[in-house]
Amino acid sequence: xxxxxxxxxxxxxxxxxxxxxxxxxxxxxxxxxxxxxxxxxxxxxxxxxxxxxxxxxxxxxxxxxxxxxxxxxxxxxxxxxxxxxxxxxxxxxxxxxxxxxxxxxxxxxxxxxxxxxxxxxxxxxxxxxxxxxxxxxxxxxxxxxxxxxxxxxxxxxxxxxxxxxxxxxxxxxxxxxxxxxxxxxxxxxxxxxxxxxxxxxxxxxxxxxxxxxxxxxxxxxxxxxxxxxxxxxxxxxxxxxxxxxxxxxxxxxxxxxxxxxxxxxxxxxxxxxxxxxxxxxxxxxxxxxxxxxxxxxxxxxxxxxxxxxxxxxxxxxxxxxxxxxxxxxxxxxxxxxxxxxxxxxxxxxxxxxxxxxxxxxxxxxxxxxxxxxxxx
Ligand SMILES: *Cc1c(COP(=O)(O)O)cnc(C)c1O
Numbered sequence: 448x449x450x451x452x453x454x455x456x457x458x459x460x461x462x463x464x465x466x467x468x469x470x471x472x473x474x475x476x477x478x479x480x481x482x483x484x485x486x487x488x489x490x491x492x493x494x495x496x497x498x499x500x501x502x503x504x505x506x507x508x509x510x511x512x513x514x515x516x517x518x519x520x521x522x523x524x525x526x527x528x529x530x531x532x533x534x535x536x537x538x539x540x541x542x543x544x545x546x547x548x549x550x551x552x553x554x555x556x557x558x559x560x561x562x563x564x565x566x567x568x569x570x571x572x573x574x575x576x577x578x579x580x581x582x583x584x585x586x587x588x589x590x591x592x593x594x595x596x597x598x599x600x601x602x603x604x605x606x607x608x609x610x611x612x613x614x615x616x617x618x619x620x621x622x623x624x625x626x627x628x629x630x631x632x633x634x635x636x637x638x639x640x641x642x643x644x645x646x647x648x649x650x651x652x653x654x655x656x657x658x659x660x661x662x663x664x665x666x667x668x669x670x671x672x673x674x675x676x677x678x679x680x681x682x683x684x685x686x687x688x689x690x691x692x693x694x695x696x697x698x699x700x701x702x703x704x705x706x707x708x709x710x711x712x713x714x715x716x717x718x719x720x721x722x723x724x725x726x727x728x729x730x731x732x733x734x735x736x737x738x739x740x741x742x743x744x745x746x747x748x749x750x751x752x753x754x755x756x757x758x759x760x761x762x763x764x765x766x767x768x769x770x771x772x773x774x775x776x777x778x779x780x781x782x783x784x785x786x787x788x789x790x791x792x793x794x795x796x797x798x799x800x801x802x803x804x805x806x807x808x809x810x811x812x813x814x815x816x817x818x819x820x821x822x823x
Pocket of ligand 1: 507508509510533534536537579605607608633634635636646647648
């Protein structure tokens, strides 16, 4: 059996090696390392794929979120509602920009931000909501957009884990996540579903004025070279990464199917097990399985983790500490938070290896060892 990894980017690369290597060499020969043709080609292909009006590439997913928030003219102390149960990047940029993160609950079944919890957290200072499409399925965007409209709030989708995910509205229309809110952000970190071989990120919007502003912000606040109209930053996707991503984008739908196939193998193996809750997929979304995350019921999670490590099966806890318990946010009065669902999930979730290269032998081994341990 081939060794099992949490994500197997190496074997995925080997399948497209010739094409990728040629594309990298083309960039090297062109000497257009920054903002070359590859960046323009990829940005256009990605824009078509997501179905957004404007796509701006940038250096990473965290920058994408920062640039989005910088474009909204928020004032220090303005409140941004985010789930506590997410990767730190979502909430960190809020604090970095001197805004106030307001942590709310997630739905206990989907792990995504709970619209009812958003409603309760709105104050006159609330300016934006950042739903995260956690683990690869969409948050309840229809409800979130409705709340945002009622209260005149911006919605920035954190789509770093769900690129390619399809959201279905109640009238049957479908949109890709990242194209639904006022702004969508994504990451091309190597382990993401559309991963580069280095860092990268992108921002989506249908609003022309916002697009223009975000493009300027990502480029030192200039439109015309050396004329800097607003304070920005320096955030670029380099040409080599763009060339790689342009090839991988053509594979993305196949990659999603491979992840879904592995997920359904797990689903079947664990079905109806009293100690395991397999991922629940809400009716308005599909799941692109950036993570395959179980909820353990009355099981010894640390024991399972250690047992799997012994059997050379990697597993991870995403995430061991929720935002409302992170020391970096101490100034925001963390004691007042009582997020029972988030705390409950934090103690019970465990993520299994999921990627495009898992074979049946590996999946059989992983599932049988997990069942071995839990049935003891
Ligand atoms: C990966 C990730 C980010 C940040 O992306 P980087 O490219 O690593 O900066 C933001 N939010 C979520 C939910 C992520 O998973």
